[in-house]
Amino acid sequence: MNGRHVNIVGGLLLALSLALVSAAALAAGADLGQAEKQPTNWTAIGMFGAFVVGTMFITKWAASKTKSAADFYTAGGGITGFQNGLAIAGDYMSAASFLGISAAVMISGYDGLIYSIGFLVGWPVITFLMAEKLRNLGKFTFADVAAYRFKQTPIRAFAASGTLVVVAFYLIAQMVGAGQLIKLLFGLEYWMAVVIVGALMMVYVLFGGMTATTWVQIIKACLLLAGATFMAFMVLANYGFSPEALFAASVQVKATVATAAGKSPEEAGTLAQAIMGPGSFIKDPVSAISFGMALMFGTAGLPHILMRFFTVPDAKEARKSVFWATTWIGYFYVLTFIIGFGAIVFVSTNPDFLDAKGGLIGGGNMAAIHLANAVGGNVFLGFISAVAFATILAVVAGLTLSGASAVSHDLYATVFKKGNADSASELRVSRITTIALGVVAVVLGIAFEKQNIAFMVSLAFAIAASANFPVLFMSVLWKDCTTRGATIGGFLGLITAVGLTVVSPSVWEVTLGNPKGSALFPYASPALFSMAAGFIGIWLFSILDSSERAKIDRAGYLAQSIRSETGIGAEGASGH
């Protein structure tokens, strides 16, 4: 079994290196995509190649440890709190957040900070109310927790739908981002980048399961944190480690740009100082609160994040992992803020990084990449580009694993086989699903190349907050919650979130091309309303539920709460 794995891994590695070589040969052609293709960057490709080779060895090692379904889904429960914290932080620090937030800071300054804070504040709430209960009740997927005392089929069907919908939107966003980014960074064709991401991700998940996925994520998190730390250090070192001096220089640059654009000195001064305070990011209070809720509670409903709670041995390690995750993510956002200001000073007016129209070469998201070149030269540029690619790869692997486990564990083993599937056949189904998801992700990634997909990550968060989170929360904490209430309420939240997003400005006007102002739903995020739909649905249909099943559901609460509070009977660490 292992020998075959190794051969397949080796073969894919060879195929990949051939793909990289032929890609380089093709790289000269013109391209019509949103992101401009850059000349082939051999340093970046070399460093990325080193990352791939290193992670293939890890995958080989992980494959030798992946024997049962428990190994595949949860790395046998043998990850420590600190390691898991890094892996969670890695899942969270996507390429979109690294490049997107630093670019947002470069353009509008303070607004980028507001945006990043929204992603952080969900973590303490998860820690206080959910983390240990998740660990104590769960086994492989969040549906194990949500369905603990309920009739399995309806809740599992809901949870699998919630998982797959969230994973699908998140995955499309990552794949399209991967294609655009790699076209930029490496000078590869868009489709080729998407295929490489899909193929590598399948290798990690298929052979190495959660063990490989976790270690790939940990390594990438360390590389990203180290790279970002170096950039922020170099930026600050240029200003004698005085934030005031960095900010003053940034305001000065913005003022010069505004003056050059024909503003009077007073106007230019006001415009420039505006980067130091809140700008137009938060337009109205409803959008602000709604968006904040999507980010805060969406975190607590993302299936690929929730799954990481089952990779640690007990509740104590689960808590430690969220603490470390919060610390690293918070530190990372501080770094991206400094990097964004560094980009204002070193990149935004440097002719080396600007195209004929005065925009950044390669598009707006390139701020951090150009800054890497400015502070660390070509080798460091290659390093950061390789890390950005690795980031996407690691995040897609985690997403695919969680999608595969929803199909194999929730649908196949629990719904179709009524809990009687053996570990080997469950494992086989999850591997088949991994391949299917990988192919679907590549196809959708190519299909959505030219689409505006900016809404997809926030939609994934909104769905997670409105469907997965309410069901999880109410089933764990509310005694009177019933199967019927949780299923109907969960689907209501899901449908409301998707429906309101379709008629919101970002999809109705920007993506579907309807006239401006025609969107029925005026706010930036549906979460405030769709979360309410989810919670009220669960509450209403639970209290109206007087079926026989409802009596069983309610009677099961006491035993569930004792296990969730004490961990008695919890799935232990199955170290082999």
Add this chain to the structure above:
Amino acid sequence: MENSSVAKIAANPKYQRLIKTRSRFGWLLTAIMMIVYYGYIAIIAFDKELLAARMGDGVMTVGIPIGFGVIVFTIIITGIYVRRANSEFDALTAEVIKESLK
């Protein structure tokens, strides 16, 4: 779990103290976190000038230390909970588990 042991644990005063103290502490910290974050968002939504006000002669505004403060606060409040839960609450949990086996 057996029904008898469920009833036994549920009746254990230490178990009741554990869930009462821990959930009260968890909800208290949740409320504080909500107030801090949504307070911050509300300030931005209703009075942007407050955070854009300069602190001294330079370009530094009130909003910068407050924004960074929210990040640091988020990490610290998580640490406070984890520290208490991993010592005091886990010790109590261990006692409950031990007594349930008697």
